[in-house]
Amino acid sequence: MIIDKLYDAVKEKGNVCLGLDTDLDYIPLEFKNQYADDGEAILQFNKKIIDATLDVVAVYKVQIAYYEALGINGLKAYSATLKYLKEKGAVTIADIKRGDIANTAKMYAKAHFEGDFEADFITLSPYMGMDTVEPFMSYLKSGNKGVFMLVRTSNGGSMDFEYLETAKGNKVYEEVGERFQNLGESVLGQCGYSAIGAVMGCTHVDEVAKMREKLNKTFFLIPGYGAQGGTAKDVALYLKNGNGGVVNSSRGILLAYKNKEHEGKSFYEAARLEAIKMRDEILKYSTAKEN
Amino acid sequence: MIIDKLYDAVKEKGNVCLGLDTDLDYIPLEFKNQYADDGEAILQFNKKIIDATLDVVAVYKVQIAYYEALGINGLKAYSATLKYLKEKGAVTIADIKRGDIANTAKMYAKAHFEGDFEADFITLSPYMGMDTVEPFMSYLKSGNKGVFMLVRTSNGGSMDFEYLETAKGNKVYEEVGERFQNLGESVLGQCGYSAIGAVMGCTHVDEVAKMREKLNKTFFLIPGYGAQGGTAKDVALYLKNGNGGVVNSSRGILLAYKNKEHEGKSFYEAARLEAIKMRDEILKYSTAKEN
Numbered sequence: 001m002i003i004d005k006l007y008d009a010v011k012e013k014g015n016v017c018l019g020l021d022t023d024l025d026y027i028p029l030e031f032k033n034q035y036a037d038d039g040e041a042i043l044q045f046n047k048k049i050i051d052a053t054l055d056v057v058a059v060y061k062v063q064i065a066y067y068e069a070l071g072i073n074g075l076k077a078y079s080a081t082l083k084y085l086k087e088k089g090a091v092t093i094a095d096i097k098r099g100d101i102a103n104t105a106k107m108y109a110k111a112h113f114e115g116d117f118e119a120d121f122i123t124l125s126p127y128m129g130m131d132t133v134e135p136f137m138s139y140l141k142s143g144n145k146g147v148f149m150l151v152r153t154s155n156g157g158s159m160d161f162e163y164l165e166t167a168k169g170n171k172v173y174e175e176v177g178e179r180f181q182n183l184g185e186s187v188l189g190q191c192g193y194s195a196i197g198a199v200m201g202c203t204h205v206d207e208v209a210k211m212r213e214k215l216n217k218t219f220f221l222i223p224g225y226g227a228q229g230g231t232a233k234d235v236a237l238y239l240k241n242g243n244g245g246v247v248n249s250s251r252g253i254l255l256a257y258k259n260k261e262h263e264g265k266s267f268y269e270a271a272r273l274e275a276i277k278m279r280d281e282i283l284k285y286s287t288a289k290e291n
Numbered sequence: 292m293i294i295d296k297l298y299d300a301v302k303e304k305g306n307v308c309l310g311l312d313t314d315l316d317y318i319p320l321e322f323k324n325q326y327a328d329d330g331e332a333i334l335q336f337n338k339k340i341i342d343a344t345l346d347v348v349a350v351y352k353v354q355i356a357y358y359e360a361l362g363i364n365g366l367k368a369y370s371a372t373l374k375y376l377k378e379k380g381a382v383t384i385a386d387i388k389r390g391d392i393a394n395t396a397k398m399y400a401k402a403h404f405e406g407d408f409e410a411d412f413i414t415l416s417p418y419m420g421m422d423t424v425e426p427f428m429s430y431l432k433s434g435n436k437g438v439f440m441l442v443r444t445s446n447g448g449s450m451d452f453e454y455l456e457t458a459k460g461n462k463v464y465e466e467v468g469e470r471f472q473n474l475g476e477s478v479l480g481q482c483g484y485s486a487i488g489a490v491m492g493c494t495h496v497d498e499v500a501k502m503r504e505k506l507n508k509t510f511f512l513i514p515g516y517g518a519q520g521g522t523a524k525d526v527a528l529y530l531k532n533g534n535g536g537v538v539n540s541s542r543g544i545l546l547a548y549k550n551k552e553h554e555g556k557s558f559y560e561a562a563r564l565e566a567i568k569m570r571d572e573i574l575k576y577s578t579a580k581e582n
Contacts, residue, residue, distance in 0.1 A: 021395070065391060065398035071407030075366055099416055100356060100388055101446045104312070107356035116362030125390055127418040127441055129448020150418055155392040157420020160470065164463060167456040172463060176452060 001143040002120050003219060006091050007191035009058040010243050014279035015235070015286070017093070017221065018053055018271075019250030020046050020081060021063040024070075026254050028267055039073035045267075046081045049254065050088060052268035056275045058246050060085050061093040061221075062119070079116045092119040093221065097150065099125035105135040113139045121146045123199060123221070126176045130183065133196075140187045146195040151177040152211070154201025154224030177211065181218045193219040193244060200238060202230035202247070208237045212244075220245035225278070226252040232278075236285035249278055292434040293411050294510060297382050298482035300349040301534050305570035306526070306577070308384070308512065309344055309562075310541030311337050311372060312354040315361075317545050319558055330364035336558075337372045340545065341379060343559035347566045349537050351376050352384040352512075353410070370407045377409070384512065385410035388441060390419050396426040404430045412437040414490060414512070417467045421474065424487075431478045437486040442468040443502070445492025445515030468502065472509045484510040484535060491529060493521035493538070499528045503535075511536035516569070517543040523569075527576035540569055 024038055027045045035041040050060065062085075067078035085092045094117065098108045112122045113136075124133060124147050139145040152162055152173040162173040177198055184194030194217050202208075203224040220238050224230040225247050239245045256274035257267035265273070315329055318336045326332040341351065353376075358369035376383045385408065389399045403413045404427075415424060415438050430436040443453055443464040453464040468489055475485030488510040491502065511529050515521040516538050530536045547565035548558035556564070 023398075063395060063398075065389070065395045065402065068402035068408070069398040069406075071402070072363065072367060072370060074402075076363060079363060097391055097416070098356070098388065099418075101444070101448075104354055104356045107314075107354075107360040111356065111359035111362070115360075117359070125388070125416045125418050126452060127390075127416050128444045128446060129451035129453070131446055131448035131451075153392070153419045155419060155422055157392075157422035160420035160422075161417060161463065161467060162420065164455075164466060165458040167458055167460075169458070172452065172455060175455060179451065 001189040001195060002091070002146050003189035003193050003195050003197070004191045006059060006146075006219065006246070007189065007193060007243060009091055010246060013056055013058045015239065015242070015245060015247050015282050016057045016275050016279045017059045017061050017246035017248040018049070018057045018253055018275060019061045019063060019095070019248045020049070021066050021250040022046055022254065023066055026251070028257065031267070037073060038070055039077035042067070042074070043077040043080050046077075047084055048268040049271050050085060050090070052272040053275050054088055054090060056272065056279055059091040059093055061095050061248055063095040063250070082117060082119055086118070091121075093121040093123065093148065094119035095123050097123050097125045099128050099132050101128065102131060102135055105132050109136050109139055113145050121148060121197070123148045123150065125150050126180070130179060133180075133183065137187070140195040146197060148197040148199050148221040149176065149180045151180070151198040152200050152204065154203040154228050154230070158201065158204070174211070174214070177215050177218065181215050184217060188217065193217055197221055199223065202234045202238055203228055205234050205237060212238060212240065216240075222247045225249050232281035233285045235282050239286045242283065242286040247278070247282060252278070292480040292486060293382070293437050294480040294484050294486050294488070295482050297350060297437075297510065297537070298480065298484060298534060300382055301537060304347055304349045306530065306533070306536060306538050306573045307348045307566050307570045308350045308352050308537035308539040309340070309348045309544055309566060310352045310354060310386070310539045311340070312357050312541040313337055313545065314357055317542070319548065322558070328364060329361055330368035333358070333365070334368040334371050338375055339559040340562050341376060341381070343563040344566050345379055345381060347563065347570055350382040350384055352386050352539055354386040354541070373408060373410055382412075383410040384412040384414065384439065386414050388414050388416045390416035390423050392419065393422060393426055396423050400427050400430055404436050412439060412488070414439045414441065416441050417471070421470060424471075424474065428478070431486040437488060439488040439490050439512045440467065440471045442471070442489040443491050443495065445494045445519050445521070449492065449495070465502070465505075468506050468509065472506050475508060479508065484508055488512055490514065491536075493525045493529055494519055496525050496528060503529060503531065507531070513538045516540050523572035524576045526573055530577045533574065533577040538569070538573060543569070
């Protein structure tokens, strides 16, 4: 199952999820200017980053919004980026945060698990309820695909509705997490995690131990590292024996070439060094925790 | 403001929102076979439907999932459909249900309020909280754009999280609705409704009077009519003096040509007749309610 492939990738390469949220402004001018088309510039930038990080990154997350913003050309680059990652044997997450009723969800499944925009995992928003995930289940049961449900996100606004206390004394996000862990029982991998993962931001370390224990079969996609405030020490609390989660970094890696410490390096060499640094930082704390 | 344009469109043309959820399978074979490309077939089908209904439909809702499912070609048809609607002066809703953190939301705003995929309104999912809507506010304040937040959807799964009871004794969807009505105060149109509307399914008529009263400045986008069980009588409860809401129908109108009563008619003539029937049905009850 794809979740086992992700689990093995973490074992082999560490916990880094590289977010290809490639903003045009992130691309060094002299590189961008080689390409007449913006979509092409983004694609070539992505390829350089991918080539330089394949052996130190567990999974790539492609945020579709950055490509949609450039219209059809951007989406061609999105499609080509996913195809390139597939060719290279990398695990991919399409960060699309869809969530809709049955017929529409079926179309989203077709869009993002097949054809031009095919990815291994997609992110989904749970607001509309459990039946919005139903149309994806046959793909999950095939073993080739997985999803990450938004459970507790890393932004400040997560307090507004995710953190609402229910009459039963739970938070909304706890209820969401539990419902999807239960659904995941039907699509468990050999690694012990299910094909239904959870987005679990590392910006609130309160209650993390409780969540890690409750959602013990749920693989975490962890945003919020770096710029948003999450540290390697925080992140370690979201892992189990160093696995069971991947930690996303986008700007931190894509823009590493702007850091003083990487001066003189190409953008992709700097990205590689930054990914290694992040991997090792997380490893240090997640290993320390075990001992 | 665009919400005033929508309000006026309802006054002039009734409450029908035509959902262009155009599945390839909806298109009559003899029409589809004229086009080598599936995207082109969908676009030409949409144009015929649009031309036949412009004077009896308040607004068109284009569900992006159906186009994404066909990849790049599908999204070209999506883009061209929105451009055609704009040329014709129609009000448009892009049903995209996005919802993401600030930087990403900015990209979505650029994607769907500018460029290839520009629409007048977009739908947004509230799960991640209020700050996910912030990047759209400058567009709303310009007067040219609006959003519909998912509040209470029409599917069975809406019971799972939208209906969770909070410690304060509210439902989650009530909390969501109120928060966004309050935010909408800063973008009120002359018609009394704000540029922040709500998706409010007509499949649960319980509590509708309470919601209509509480969310008195919130324009409703109402799914669930027809196939999902909502009737014209139900829908009337969601309106205020016959305005303040539009009622979506997709398959009911697009597939009207398969109904016995429209035998011998073209698909677009049948669509027109069905839209008129729906408009008049709703009008009957919403007017009856006033008297």
